[in-house]
Amino acid sequence: MRAAPTILHLDMDAFFAAAEQAAKPSLRGKPVIVGGLGPRGVVATASYEARRFGVHSAMPMAQARRLAPNAAYLVPRFAFYRSISEQVMRLLGELSPLVEPLSLDEAFVDLEAAGTARDATSARAAGERLRADIRAVTGLTGSVGLAGSKMLAKIASEQAKPDGLVLIEPGTERALLGPLSVRILPGVGPATGEHLRRGGITTCAELVEAGEDELVRLVGKAHGTGLYRMALGHDDRPVVAERDTKSVSVEDTFDVDLHDRVRIRVEVERLADRCVQRLRASGHSGRTIVLKVRRYDFSTLTRSETLRGPTDDPAVVREAAARLLEAVDTTGGVRLLGVGVSGLADYTQEDLFAQAASARAADADAGAGQSQEDGAPGREGAGEAAGDGPAEGGPAAAEASVRQWPAGQDVRHVRYGAGWVQGSGVGRVTVRFEVPQGAPGRVRTFRVDDPDLVPAQPLPLVDQPSSPVDGAEGGASGGRESSSP
DNA sequence: TCTGGGGTCCTTAGCCGG
């Protein structure tokens, strides 16, 4: 615990939903829900308007639709959010060289490391200035927590939400934590919370009262000692700028459970290839291959195999994953498959083996060229159509060439200009024509194959000299969705 | 109509070598 509240936690308010509202004037002040729109999707972010209906993140989308049937439902556009996040992180970087991003919308900043703030007054000033800068640059609001430790700074930003700033004065921590639920502490989720509740502990004060030994008995050594310290307000974890990646993984939940063993095997190999792509992109190779299978009843099992040395060879990973699959009983069906690599080495193999492997991989990719991208779950259109058929493979393939218009996608029409997809179905796509700085716009409907309608890049949320949002998912990738197979 | 995707860390158990 340091003497001054110089650790800052920033949390953007309802980030994904707020970004969509900023981009789409007609959605401002309305309930907006961003998440997977397939039959097994969950809510990623709900706007504050949607939260009033009881919708919250991680809730099954079907439940959200029951609670807020009139909300706008949108597919997440990560490239767009990432471009905004980069602007925010840049502002944090100006505040201090020591910034620890936790996700696209959250970060810790060590103000002391920069000499930006030495006491409560200067820390508060830095926090308020940051909030104003974020609003000016992105048009969005963020909440700031300031305290002498990470844990308390995060609790402070939580209390500051939405669009506020809370500073916890050193010396007031224990009194502040005492009456709060144990669930506010990092690392206390539903399971640990229930464990503690059964032991008669629901507040931080009761945690302290119970004592370290009792907590270790209840929840284990590492957890127990950590919990006791946290409840006392002790947390000396430093702000860490760079974190080494420990594992890389890819997983898919299918709209319909998979039963066919051959199809399951094909999916595992596809996942293995995607995983290796990510592995290579991050400049790593890895030794341990992990297969994850979630069965029809939601029970999850993992099987892993450690190789003699690290690899980034797609054929090696594919074969290992297939071997692991052999040992798994899939009767009854599987809803999710995943492939991961851990035990990462900080290099890629650049020897002859690796080169031979990449040549093989290129051949394999060319062979799989006509593969159905439609297999990707959580997609609109083809995915929905697959729901009523015998599902596995069938009708979706025929629709692969039809253009898809995910809800929320930015588009441009030759005659009407910039807009976004409000919805699509039965061969039609509905577009609302409006831009971030403008007034709510008009809605028009087109045929899904209308040649005058094309996917477009997100527009900047705030008027700036530089035109399109940098780093955003561009026309290249948008075009791929609609034109090529 | 249940429950995403990408991670991290911890615990337990078995095995192996010293």
Add this chain to the structure above:
DNA sequence: TCTGCCGGCTAAGGACCC
């Protein structure tokens, strides 16, 4: 030579986080 202990590694699962 046998036994016990310990550390390190591997495998599997669980909890948690955003």
